[in-house]
Amino acid sequence: MKVTPAAAAVSVLLVLLTWLAFRAIDTDAERYDRALKALDRFAMLEIALHRDVLSARAGLLRNYDPLVEEINALRASLGRLRDNASGDGEEAAAIARFAAAAARQEELTEQFKSNNALLQNSLADFRLFSAQLSGSGESSPQAPAVSALAAAMLQLTLDTSPAAASEVADRLNRLAAQPFPSGDAEAGLALLAHGGLLHDLLPTTDGVLRALLAAPSKGELKALRTMILTRQTASRTTAREFRVLLYATSLALVGVLVHLGLRLRARAFALQRRAAFEM
Amino acid sequence: MRETHGQEADGDAVCRAPAGSYLRCSRAGGCLALLLVITITTGAAPGSQPLGPQIAAPQEPITPVPPSPPADPLKLALGEQLFVDPRLSHDGTLNCSSCHDLHSNGADSKRVRTARDGSVMTFNIPTVFNAALSFRLNWEGNFRTLEEHAESSLENPANLATNAEEVLKKLDADPEVVRQFTQAYGRPPDRTSLLDAIATYERSLLTPGSRFDRWLDGDAAALSVEEENGYQLFKSLGCISCHQGVNIGGNLFERHGIFHPLASPKPEILRVPSLRNVATTPPYFHDGSAPTLRTAVRKMALAQLDQTLSDQQIEAIVAFLNTLTGTYRGVPVAAAPP
Numbered sequence: 001m002k003v004t005p006a007a008a009a010v011s012v013l014l015v016l017l018t019w020l021a022f023r024a025i026d027t028d029a030e031r032y033d034r035a036l037k038a039l040d041r042f043a044m045l046e047i048a049l050h051r052d053v054l055s056a057r058a059g060l061l062r063n064y065d066p067l068v069e070e071i072n073a074l075r076a077s078l079g080r081l082r083d084n085a086s087g088d089g090e091e092a093a094a095i096a097r098f099a100a101a102a103a104r105q106e107e108l109t110e111q112f113k114s115n116n117a118l119l120q121n122s123l124a125d126f127r128l129f130s131a132q133l134s135g136s137g138e139s140s141p142q143a144p145a146v147s148a149l150a151a152a153m154l155q156l157t158l159d160t161s162p163a164a165a166s167e168v169a170d171r172l173n174r175l176a177a178q179p180f181p182s183g184d185a186e187a188g189l190a191l192l193a194h195g196g197l198l199h200d201l202l203p204t205t206d207g208v209l210r211a212l213l214a215a216p217s218k219g220e221l222k223a224l225r226t227m228i229l230t231r232q233t234a235s236r237t238t239a240r241e242f243r244v245l246l247y248a249t250s251l252a253l254v255g256v257l258v259h260l261g262l263r264l265r266a267r268a269f270a271l272q273r274r275a276a277f278e279m
Numbered sequence: 280m281r282e283t284h285g286q287e288a289d290g291d292a293v294c295r296a297p298a299g300s301y302l303r304c305s306r307a308g309g310c311l312a313l314l315l316v317i318t319i320t321t322g323a324a325p326g327s328q329p330l331g332p333q334i335a336a337p338q339e340p341i342t343p344v345p346p347s348p349p350a351d352p353l354k355l356a357l358g359e360q361l362f363v364d365p366r367l368s369h370d371g372t373l374n375c376s377s378c379h380d381l382h383s384n385g386a387d388s389k390r391v392r393t394a395r396d397g398s399v400m401t402f403n404i405p406t407v408f409n410a411a412l413s414f415r416l417n418w419e420g421n422f423r424t425l426e427e428h429a430e431s432s433l434e435n436p437a438n439l440a441t442n443a444e445e446v447l448k449k450l451d452a453d454p455e456v457v458r459q460f461t462q463a464y465g466r467p468p469d470r471t472s473l474l475d476a477i478a479t480y481e482r483s484l485l486t487p488g489s490r491f492d493r494w495l496d497g498d499a500a501a502l503s504v505e506e507e508n509g510y511q512l513f514k515s516l517g518c519i520s521c522h523q524g525v526n527i528g529g530n531l532f533e534r535h536g537i538f539h540p541l542a543s544p545k546p547e548i549l550r551v552p553s554l555r556n557v558a559t560t561p562p563y564f565h566d567g568s569a570p571t572l573r574t575a576v577r578k579m580a581l582a583q584l585d586q587t588l589s590d591q592q593i594e595a596i597v598a599f600l601n602t603l604t605g606t607y608r609g610v611p612v613a614a615a616p617p
Binding site for chain 2: 062116117
């Protein structure tokens with residue numbers, strides 16, 4: 001079968017228009033939107049997590065279930081981000097860096113929970129034993145040392161600087177140097193044990209907290225968001241350019257159609273005139 | 280104490296208001312303001328004194344066990360059937376319920392079990408009840424999901440000593456099981472549906488309705504004075520620092536033997552066990568070395584708190600722990616027969 005030039009031109013035009021139409025669609029738009037939504041969700045959860053660890057440290061959040069929920073939700077967001085990834089190397093590497101930062105955050109959160117539980121526990125017992133020893137009689141020779149230790153510990157709960165820790169260590173040493181009366185010996189030893197633990201735990205826990213709040217996931221999140229936004233913008237720009245091309249092609253086609261129509265009309269008139277002349 | 284399993288919740292629940300168990304505000308400043316208001320209006324620090332359960336319970340660090348989550352009844356039925364199916368072991372002699380007896384406490388009464396090869400297993404068997412409420416599974420917390428744990432139990436040579444492929448071959452040979460899987464999952468049994476059916480069933484193994492949960496829900500008469508005092512002591516001694524949340528533990532890792540040795544020193548760090556149904560799950564600790572709850576409380580106080588409790592204090596705490604026994608299918612959870 002012989003293909004006429006007109007049929008060939010129509011085929012080429014059809015292919016061209018279809019190609020332009022496909023390229024004019026921003027096919028990755030939904031994927032980028034989903035990725036940005038997952039990142040937004042992650043950022044929101046991270047803020048909630050940070051708020052809750054601070055509340056837990058202050059004793060306002062009294063169980064760790066919210067922290068568990070937040071960590072699980074962060075992992076779920078990360079999973080959505082991974083599922084949504086295009087598979088290209090640069091994006092995969094950025095997500096891997098982000099996931100590593102999130103894993104570090106989870107590790108610090110677990111460390112915080114374990115430390116903070118011990119901390120709250122020892123604070124309760126420290127309060128109990130110091131009250132017991134302070135109240136065992138005003139004549140108790142340890143009462144002033146216990147009160148001084150309690151004051152230093154209170155300061156350490158507010159300020160975990162080396163100076164405050166050193167003050168507590170000093171008070172603990174002074175109290176340990178005094179022999180407790182036999183009735184108070186057990187409580188005294190327990191106070192010293194909890195005091196020693198708090199001396200170590202308070203700065204350590206705040207250190208973990210600081211590391212958690214300064215976790216690099218924010219930087220990785222920002223980098224990943226920037227990369228996705230850049231790609232989204234590029235994808236939109238490309239689609240827009242092809243839409244313009246598609247429009248221009250369509251206009252050209254309309255022009256050609258009008259031109260062909262006019263020629264057809266002119267020929268029809270010519271044929272009519274010729275027919276009228278021959279009749 | 281005896282361990283329960285755990286499971287990762289795939290949560291978008293973070294912004295939901297938790298079930299009224301703790302102060303939760305958008306900003307720390309807001310919380311502080313609320314705390315001050317509560318302190319001024321009640322004249323006491325929140326949670327420090329029983330204000331009457333209707334007021335105190337919403338601020339408690341423990342929340343009631345929720346009802347079992349909704350699940351496809353076909354998958355649940357399949358999971359329940361698989362739980363007691365001996366085809367889940369290599370030689371057809373064991374199944375999940377061999378270690379996790381659901382007619383009693385979801386575990387067994389042995390200190391530690393003897394493995395198939397005759398060796399003594401490292402850990403005391405944890406109860407499967409409320410496992411889904413913990414954040415990790417096992418004493419070491421080495422599994423995040425019930426599916427992961429189910430597969431590990433299948434493959435563990437000391438336990439079921441098989442694998443999903445072997446189990447699936449056996450199940451494929453049973454037209455009735457294939458029909459049930461096809462009905463529930465739209466396809467014959469495969470690894471994913473096998474593990475999902477078991478995990479779906481295990482997620483339903485919650486034991487709500489304990490007397491303590493009723494107290495948390497506002498039933499002031501659910502606890503006696505001694506039991507309530509035991510709870511206050513449990514909090515004031517610091518036990519609550521680790522044993523809190525819906526599962527009264529099961530949501531963090533902790534070192535054991537902080538001040539004195541507790542039990543076998545290894546592993547040093549354990550997932551804090553749940554105290555739900557604790558009165559029914561002797562023996563206690565990861566090595567099963569504490570035969571009674573009284574012994575466990577005494578040893579825990581000494582090892583973790585450096586506290587030598589009086590008999591009266593131990594009795595009060597045990598009285599509180601006895602109120603944590605919930606119900607499964609309307610029947611109170613009971614200790615396993617010796």
